[in-house]
Amino acid sequence: xxxxxxxxxxxxxxxxxxxxxxxxxxxxxxxxxxxxxxxxxxxxxxxxxxxxxxxxxxxxxxxxxxxxxxxxxxxxxxxxxxxxxxxxxxxxxxxxxxxxxxxxxxxxxxxxxxxxxxxxxxxxxxxxxxxxxxxxxxxxxxxxxxxxxxxxxxxxxxxxxxxxxxxxxxxxxxxxxxxxxxxxxxxxxxxxxxxxxxxxxxxxxxxxxxxxxxxxxxxxxxxxxxxxxxxxxxxxxxxxxxxxxxxxxxxxxxxxxxxxxxxxxxxxxxxxxxxxxxxxxxxxxxxxxx
Numbered sequence: 426x427x428x429x430x431x432x433x434x435x436x437x438x439x440x441x442x443x444x445x446x447x448x449x450x451x452x453x454x455x456x457x458x459x460x461x462x463x464x465x466x467x468x469x470x471x472x473x474x475x476x477x478x479x480x481x482x483x484x485x486x487x488x489x490x491x492x493x494x495x496x497x498x499x500x501x502x503x504x505x506x507x508x509x510x511x512x513x514x515x516x517x518x519x520x521x522x523x524x525x526x527x528x529x530x531x532x533x534x535x536x537x538x539x540x541x542x543x544x545x546x547x548x549x550x551x552x553x554x555x556x557x558x559x560x561x562x563x564x565x566x567x568x569x570x571x572x573x574x575x576x577x578x579x580x581x582x583x584x585x586x587x588x589x590x591x592x593x594x595x596x597x598x599x600x601x602x603x604x605x606x607x608x609x610x611x612x613x614x615x616x617x618x619x620x621x622x623x624x625x626x627x628x629x630x631x632x633x634x635x636x637x638x639x640x641x642x643x644x645x646x647x648x649x650x651x652x653x654x655x656x657x658x659x660x661x662x663x664x665x666x667x668x669x670x671x672x673x674x675x676x677x678x679x680x681x682x683x684x685x686x687x688x689x690x691x692x693x694x695x696x697x698x699x700x701x702x703x704x705x706x707x708x709x710x711x712x713x714x715x
Contacts, residue, residue: 463556584636595685656696671683
């Protein structure tokens with residue numbers, strides 16, 4: 426079956442399972458309308474969280490967003506103590522003196538909006554995922570719902586774990602490395618706030634979404650688009666991709682790369698286990714329907 430036809434049939438199959446009532450099925454436009462309201466409510470909560478952040482943006486930007494750029498950031502002490510206990514001196518990062526500048530007239534004002542939206546999305550993520558789950562849930566059977574129990578909690582936990590890992594571990598290594606890197610002593614690193622913010626937001630949101638891999642694997646395995654055998658057979662290629670991703674988002678030193686690679690590899694291995702369980706449940710359901 427061509428990919429396009431498969432996607433259409435998969436969408437039709439999903440929508441046909443979403444019942445408005447026990448006696449009738451919802452029309453396609455009804456599904457779109459319902460999805461629209463789920464998205465509106467999710468966006469509304471993000472906007473409320475963003476407004477709260479905006480009115481406290483000076484403190485949040487100084488204490489939180491710029492936190493990894495300060496030499497007294499908590500992670501530097503933790504990492505150094507961990508390095509000393511393990512005999513790894515590389516975990517004791519060097520001192521840094523970052524200088525920031527704004528090169529646009531409205532740069533700082535617009536930065537307050539974009540950072541408020543980013544943090545608003547992070548804070549509201551559990552509710553956003555819950556709204557999307559409310560839309561998907563009617564298409565699942567009772568057994569599937571039982572199997573997916575607690576998915577909002579686990580998805581939110583994975584997302585916040587990825588955000589915390591990026592903020593407290595990856596960001597300090599990345600910022601410290603680039604802040605101290607010089608082609609020549611004649612050059613000074615004067616960073617624009619836009620560049621710093623873009624780096625932080627890419628790291629934090631990127632790792633938060635990457636940590637959602639087990640949830641994605643679960644759903645793809647439930648609908649038959651992914652199998653544990655496929656994940657095992659493609660493991661070596663997945664590891665190469667993970668290494669490339671780690672090398673892109675971290676400073677070019679092996680310690681930083683492995684700090685990112687190891688959690689992602691563990692997530693992939695956990696995805697294989699999740700895929701295997703989901704595939705067994707799907708096959709059991711198919712045998713019962715025969």
